[in-house]
Amino acid sequence: MTKLKLGPLADDRPVKLTVELPASVHRDLVVYGELLGEGSPIPPARLIAPMLERFMATDRVFAKARRDR
Template sequence: MADLKLGKLPDRTPVKLAIAVSPDLHRALADYATIYNEAYGQSEALAELVPHMLAAFLASDRGFAKAREAITRKAP
């Protein structure tokens, strides 16, 4: 096997997740999508934005990152 700087890419198969949200949250998400689309001059569906919104939220949550690091160290 070749010794490459780039390791094998991780699994990128999307996982479908269905959730129910409150009407207030749905309106807020729809408003966010409208503002996003106006800001960038392109139309992105809410369903396309939500995974990126969740990823950004998790990436910015330092408490989550610290706790997650602790549980991954415990994993066998």
């Protein structure tokens, strides 16, 4: 099993957003979803929110700015 930064995805009600991604980012999300899904691929749209959440949670400057707000 590949050790990815993103763990199991929570089943949460989404808020719809429309975003444009470069084709290379979409291809990478497809591959990431295949690796994370282990036989049952996870669609790229389900990966974006947890990835952004993880990114913001590990951004020390953002965390400090958020606390100081």
